[in-house]
Amino acid sequence: xxxxxxxxxxxxxxxxxxxxxxxxxxxxxxxxxxxxxxxxxxxxxxxxxxxxxxxxxxxxxxxxxxxxxxxxxxxxxxxxxxxxxxxxxxxxxxxxxxxxxxxxxxxxxxxx
Amino acid sequence: xxxxxxxxxxxxxxxxxxxxxxxxxxxxxxxxxxxxxxxxxxxxxxxxxxxxxxxxxxxxxxxxxxxxxxxxxxxxxxxxxxxxxxxxxxxxxxxxxxxxxxxxxxxxxxxxx
Numbered sequence: 334x335x336x337x338x339x340x341x342x343x344x345x346x347x348x349x350x351x352x353x354x355x356x357x358x359x360x361x362x363x364x365x366x367x368x369x370x371x372x373x374x375x376x377x378x379x380x381x382x383x384x385x386x387x388x389x390x391x392x393x394x395x396x397x398x399x400x401x402x403x404x405x406x407x408x409x410x411x412x413x414x415x416x417x418x419x420x421x422x423x424x425x426x427x428x429x430x431x432x433x434x435x436x437x438x439x440x441x442x443x444x445x
Numbered sequence: 446x447x448x449x450x451x452x453x454x455x456x457x458x459x460x461x462x463x464x465x466x467x468x469x470x471x472x473x474x475x476x477x478x479x480x481x482x483x484x485x486x487x488x489x490x491x492x493x494x495x496x497x498x499x500x501x502x503x504x505x506x507x508x509x510x511x512x513x514x515x516x517x518x519x520x521x522x523x524x525x526x527x528x529x530x531x532x533x534x535x536x537x538x539x540x541x542x543x544x545x546x547x548x549x550x551x552x553x554x555x556x557x558x
Contacts, residue, residue: 337487365545376535376549377488420487424545431545435480435487 334359337436339421345442350411354439356421357403364431366397368406369420371438377420380406408441416443447472449550451536456555458530466521466553468536476539477519478547479503479511481532488535494519523555530557 339356346352358366366383381388383395383404394407404423408415421436449470458464468477476495480488480503490503494513508527513519523530533554537547 341485367546374533374554376552379546379548382546432490433545433547437485437487 335436336360336434337421337423339419339436339439341437341439343440343442345444346411347444348411348413351407351409352411352441353405353407354419354421354441355403355405356436356439357401358421358423358434359402360423360425360434361402363402363423363425365424366395366404367422367424367433368393368395368404369422369435371418371420373418377435380419411443413443413445416441449536449538449548451534451550451553453553454551456553458555458557460557461525462557463522463524464530464555464557466523466534466536466555468519468521468550469517470519470536470538470550471517472538472548473516474538474540474548475516477513478537478539479509479519479521480535480537481505482535482552483532491521523557530555 337358368380369377370380371377381390383397387396392409396405418438418440420438424431424433452467478493479491482488489505491509492511494500510522535552536550539547
């Protein structure tokens with residue numbers, strides 16, 4: 334089983350719609366959780382951290398469910414500029430260092 | 446402007462040649478990392494360094510070497526021993542003992558033929 338699993342998509346969604354992705358992780362000792370966004374042939378960029386209480390940043394909401402070991406990302410009122418691959422990222426301590434494990438990403442295309 | 450730079454953006458090499466990829470940051474971050482990304486796979490950690498003159502192997506270090514002589518710089522050498530060197534190479538940095546968030550450079554696409 335992969336440490337971090339995501340549905341690769343692609344998800345094709347009309348502009349203005351709400352879209353949600355889930356991600357599951359296998360290491361119950363994982364400590365920190367993130368969503369990164371990666372545009373085609375570019376570097377990943379931190380979108381948001383995911384907190385146990387859930388957090389919101391504008392149209393983006395992230396949730397963490399430690400009991401079921403999954404993380405979700407909700408995008409409301411989707412824009413054409415939201416088209417990208419979304420990477421789920423999990424960290425855990427590794428001999429005193431925090432190691433990030435990246436999912437393979439979920440590809441989202443917003444259709445006009 | 447603070448950030449991470451990688452050069453060159455595209456690099457072409459013949460099989461059997463060593464090649465060094467550059468990574469520089471002016472964010473005053475202590476920790477630096479090298480990843481490779483292949484189609485359909487998540488980022489995989491090659492090497493990382495948390496302090497000058499010290500570095501650790503990641504998950505796929507075979508065929509690679511690094512140095513960390515300066516805080517700002519963490520070059521990666523892809524040696525001829527690396528079996529499948531063609532990939533997108535990404536350098537990242539983070540504040541040591543800060544949050545684990547990592548910030549990435551623009552990457553170098555290496556093609557070996």
